[in-house]
Amino acid sequence: MASPISRFNRVNQWLLFARQWSVIDAAHQDAKELGVKVARHLSGKHKPIWHPETDCGDHVVVINCKDVAMHGFDWKHTLYHFDKLYPKARDDIYAWQIHEHDPCRILWITTYRALGNNLIRRSHIERLHLFPDEDMPEFVKKNIGNQLKQIIPVARKSTEYTEEERAKFPRIVKFPEDHILDWHAPIVDPGAWKKPRYRKPKKLTTGKK
Amino acid sequence: MPAKVRVDRLKTVYAAAKSINFGFRATDYPSAPFQNGVSAFSPQLHRITLRFCKQSESSVGVRNFIDNGLVDFARENPTCAVYVVPGRQCTPTVRAEYANGRMVHMNVTNLTYEQLSRHINYLRTRSGLPQVKYIARQTAQCKSIQGMWSPVLFRDPKQNAVELPNPEFSPPPRKNQPTATEYIMNQVYGNLEDDRKC
Numbered sequence: 306m307a308s309p310i311s312r313f314n315r316v317n318q319w320l321l322f323a324r325q326w327s328v329i330d331a332a333h334q335d336a337k338e339l340g341v342k343v344a345r346h347l348s349g350k351h352k353p354i355w356h357p358e359t360d361c362g363d364h365v366v367v368i369n370c371k372d373v374a375m376h377g378f379d380w381k382h383t384l385y386h387f388d389k390l391y392p393k394a395r396d397d398i399y400a401w402q403i404h405e406h407d408p409c410r411i412l413w414i415t416t417y418r419a420l421g422n423n424l425i426r427r428s429h430i431e432r433l434h435l436f437p438d439e440d441m442p443e444f445v446k447k448n449i450g451n452q453l454k455q456i457i458p459v460a461r462k463s464t465e466y467t468e469e470e471r472a473k474f475p476r477i478v479k480f481p482e483d484h485i486l487d488w489h490a491p492i493v494d495p496g497a498w499k500k501p502r503y504r505k506p507k508k509l510t511t512g513k514k
Numbered sequence: 515m516p517a518k519v520r521v522d523r524l525k526t527v528y529a530a531a532k533s534i535n536f537g538f539r540a541t542d543y544p545s546a547p548f549q550n551g552v553s554a555f556s557p558q559l560h561r562i563t564l565r566f567c568k569q570s571e572s573s574v575g576v577r578n579f580i581d582n583g584l585v586d587f588a589r590e591n592p593t594c595a596v597y598v599v600p601g602r603q604c605t606p607t608v609r610a611e612y613a614n615g616r617m618v619h620m621n622v623t624n625l626t627y628e629q630l631s632r633h634i635n636y637l638r639t640r641s642g643l644p645q646v647k648y649i650a651r652q653t654a655q656c657k658s659i660q661g662m663w664s665p666v667l668f669r670d671p672k673q674n675a676v677e678l679p680n681p682e683f684s685p686p687p688r689k690n691q692p693t694a695t696e697y698i699m700n701q702v703y704g705n706l707e708d709d710r711k712c
Contacts, residue, residue: 320664328679353663368679439679451665452673452683459685474702 321354326364326448331412332372333459340415342456343367347429348420357425364432365453366445371408371437374457375400385414409435542646543653547614550641556593558641561611562634563597565604572623573606575630583631591638608634612642 310318327346331339345351349361375383383400403410412435420426434445550556564584566576580598588596608620608630618637622630673683692700692710700708 317662317664320666321662323665325665330679330681330684352665449678451669452678452680454686455684456686470703 322359322361324361324363325450326366326445327451327453328366328368328449329453330369330455331367332369333374334455334457336373336375336411336415337419338456339367339373340412340417340419342453343412343416343433344419344421344429346453347416347432348425360428362429362432364434364448366434366436366441366449367409367412368436368439368441370412370435371404373404373412380404408437540644540646541649543649544651545643545653547612547641547643556613557591557638558613559591559594559610559638560613561595561597562637563599563609563611564606565599565601565609566606567602567604568600570603575625575627576606576622578627579630579634582627587634587638594638608637610637610640612640614642616642616644 329339329343343365346365347362349355349359349363351363352361355361380401381399384397385400385403386395386397388395400411403414413430413433416433417426417430420429434441546552547558550558564576564580566573566580568577584596584598588594606622606625608622610618610620612618618640620633620637622633625633670683673680676682688710690710691712692708696708697712699705
């Protein structure tokens, strides 16, 4: 041995290389950014002892995957391409369709892509545990030893404000007594949409013949 | 200086090939044998042997050195034993033996007096350690100044008291500047603890 480790100090070595189980809440978080953060912990790059050949990645448990978010209209616009290199095995599926079918799949895909295009990601992704809500098996719950911080701050819902806080907030506009707020206004049924009848555009005539 | 990485390497080279002496590709940090120079310094050159021929032209430099420079060298280095070995029709060599038992052999045929004296001075100043490619140009005895990292070093100890996952530990860290919403909320609800500047 280069420098013998005493029985007293070997515990530090075990602690240094211990594999940790971390949990993170995916509710209201951007799927791509969360994938990057989770991939970083799966590969062990958050540790100063990281080396690609040292298997120093951690386990990550992601809860509330069904509440994961995407920026803007990405749920509608993002297409995921699938190809099994067999005939008739190509398909492009929208993100919202995948999420409808399997709520954990989108996060799995974003984490897999964030791990990089290499062979080691196949072993790293095995350590990712995704759950659509907060329910998880008992052995997973027992193993969890650390909680990771979210990326996007979750705003308070309007229902989470107390009546006192609402009253204390200053009014900018004074409404008249008979004013109805936008979300209390009755919803008017616009009726069925009727396609306008085509009318030929009139030719402009000067009057002369 | 970082601690040495203990890597679980996959065996991509035959085990026998690992025992090949790649001395010419050895790499190491700079070091001194027996911590020489830390508290006390002792010259590492213990014995120097000059082997030369009395007649041949290749030993001219050695003969000149022995005539003119050797006595001064021996006087200046009392800790070094100087041996002079004449031989017939032998190639002139210099052999230096060091405190750690290693030896350096040098062929000095056709070297002039100046060249030889430079080489002998080089041997005088060497430690007995082999020539290696430096991994870094500095070295340290202390493995870590700030202490070895561990996974629990920067962990919030409050996480130990409650069952995870807990919404208390989810919010991201505060930024240096408050957001517009936070600024207004601080003004409205009189939060004086938040003293971040906009």
